[in-house]
Amino acid sequence: MSKLLVILSTIWVGLGGLIPQLPRPPLPHAVGDTLPNRFGFGKPATAAQISRIDIDVRPDGVGLPAGSGTAAKGQVIFVSKCAACHGVGGTGGAQGALVVTAPAPGKRPANVIGNYWPYASTVFDYIRRAMPFAEPGSLTNNEVYALTAYLLSANNLMDEKTVLDAKILPTIQMPAQKRFVPDDRRGGPDIH
Numbered sequence: 001m002s003k004l005l006v007i008l009s010t011i012w013v014g015l016g017g018l019i020p021q022l023p024r025p026p027l028p029h030a031v032g033d034t035l036p037n038r039f040g041f042g043k044p045a046t047a048a049q050i051s052r053i054d055i056d057v058r059p060d061g062v063g064l065p066a067g068s069g070t071a072a073k074g075q076v077i078f079v080s081k082c083a084a085c086h087g088v089g090g091t092g093g094a095q096g097a098l099v100v101t102a103p104a105p106g107k108r109p110a111n112v113i114g115n116y117w118p119y120a121s122t123v124f125d126y127i128r129r130a131m132p133f134a135e136p137g138s139l140t141n142n143e144v145y146a147l148t149a150y151l152l153s154a155n156n157l158m159d160e161k162t163v164l165d166a167k168i169l170p171t172i173q174m175p176a177q178k179r180f181v182p183d184d185r186r187g188g189p190d191i192h
Contacts (some may be wrong), residue, residue, distance in 0.1 A: 056125060072150075074149045120157070
């Protein structure tokens with residue numbers, strides 16, 4: 001039965017090339033002639049609207065806002081705003097782990113903050129712009145510093161008593177930083 005089906009399918013497809021193609025009538029005018037210069041969607045962004053999303057932080061810390069936080073404060077925030085997705089202590093949940101843990105036998109460790117992220121400032125930047133998932137951008141700068149302090153401390157990358165701020169954060173050396181190399185193509189800006 002299956003051999004017959006293959007043969008009939010092959011014949012059917014082969015005959016498809018013999019069927020003459022029906023000519024299409026030409027369009028009465030070029031499509032571009034009917035499009036308006038503007039569609040009228042949206043409106044120009046104001047300086048205030050742009051400033052709310054122009055919050056990137058570079059690896060060297062340029063762009064970090066005023067504020068500070070500690071791991072202890074970050075732990076309290078983590079329990080209420082992050083643990084549902086990332087598990088108790090950041091060791092894994094529906095959205096994955098954030099803290100280095102021992103891998104299962106025969107498995108590689110998961111790529112998490114403590115063994116994969118190249119810059120501590122990137123942790124801050126990502127939390128600030130994208131977390132919590134259901135309310136991105138809702139955390140204050142102090143809450144973001146506190147969460148960053150908690151996660152860096154939980155990954156043994158800084159002392160839990162350190163008050164994290166714009167001066168301290170860029171000085172934290174991440175173990176994976178040496179595994180990332182700058183883009184050294186010439187003819188444009190350096191990209192990290």
